[in-house]
Amino acid sequence: MMDQSLTLAIIFLSPFLGSYSAYFCINWPKQQDLLWRREAHEILDLEFKPISYSGSFWKSDCCQKPLKIHHRLPVMGYILNQRRCPSCNNFLFKLYPALEVTHLIIAILLSLVIPNAISLILNLLILSALVTLSRIDFKTGYIPDECCLVILVCALTIQLNTHTLSSHVLAMMLAFGALFLLRYFFSMFKNQEVMGLGDVKLYSVMAAWLGPSALTSILLGASLMAILYTLAMLITNSRVSKTSQIAFGPFLAISGIVVFFYYAQ
Numbered sequence: 001m002m003d004q005s006l007t008l009a010i011i012f013l014s015p016f017l018g019s020y021s022a023y024f025c026i027n028w029p030k031q032q033d034l035l036w037r038r039e040a041h042e043i044l045d046l047e048f049k050p051i052s053y054s055g056s057f058w059k060s061d062c063c064q065k066p067l068k069i070h071h072r073l074p075v076m077g078y079i080l081n082q083r084r085c086p087s088c089n090n091f092l093f094k095l096y097p098a099l100e101v102t103h104l105i106i107a108i109l110l111s112l113v114i115p116n117a118i119s120l121i122l123n124l125l126i127l128s129a130l131v132t133l134s135r136i137d138f139k140t141g142y143i144p145d146e147c148c149l150v151i152l153v154c155a156l157t158i159q160l161n162t163h164t165l166s167s168h169v170l171a172m173m174l175a176f177g178a179l180f181l182l183r184y185f186f187s188m189f190k191n192q193e194v195m196g197l198g199d200v201k202l203y204s205v206m207a208a209w210l211g212p213s214a215l216t217s218i219l220l221g222a223s224l225m226a227i228l229y230t231l232a233m234l235i236t237n238s239r240v241s242k243t244s245q246i247a248f249g250p251f252l253a254i255s256g257i258v259v260f261f262y263y264a265q
């Protein structure tokens with residue numbers, strides 16, 4: 001009974017996590033850009049004049065004006081504001097309602113396969129981090145360390161007090177080592193970076209989450225999807241060529257989510 005009401009509360013609150021995920025997707029690249037500019041100016045010994053940017057969750061993404069609580073209400077805030085920013089009247093990001101609904105669907109699907117409320121929260125956080133990093137990687141080509149850290153902490157917490165903790169830690173180390181070496185040799189062979197370090201970190205934290213038996217299926221599934229996607233892009237998009245780089249993170253994430261639900265059934 002206790003678990004049932006907790007599960008309902010988690011499902012009810014999941015769209016709020018979706019709001020934060022959308023906020024992070026929009027603001028993380030801006031913050032990184034600012035950090036990289038500052039670093040570059042420091043290296044070149046130039047004066048750095050940062051643009052005024054606060055990036056708070058309680059300020060609008062377009063004009064940085066303070067928001068009221070009802071403006072951040074999942075989906076409702078978007079509809080009540082008639083899709084526009086209350087301060088500058090710019091159109092709001094559609095990403096908010098999209099990710100809020102996605103998080104609600106994920107929470108409902110998780111509740112069908114995970115009866116334990118604590119495990120439900122931890123897995124919801126992992127799937128949320130995967131969705132968030134996929135969107136950021138797809139748009140920018142970077143995978144935030146923050147998302148990998150959330151996955152790692154939640155994955156290891158799930159494994160606490162189980163006899164499988166050590167095998168999951170071992171899988172993480174093996175995944176990191178194997179993909180790191182693969183990346184190293186391919187980069188040497190092709191004389192260019194073939195895979196980001198973010199992909200290596202993501203694969204290893206996913207190994208900590210799903211364990212040693214999922215290692216090959218995650219990588220195989222992700223590679224297959226990436227090949228099919230590249231082929232489809234080569235055929236349909238004239239701007240894509242054989243040398244174009246594609247983000248591998250979203251494919252790793254989708255593959256991991258499919259493997260997770262397959263095991264959880």
Ligand SMILES: [Zn+2]
Binds near residue numbers: 060063064087088090
């Ligand atoms: Zn605005």
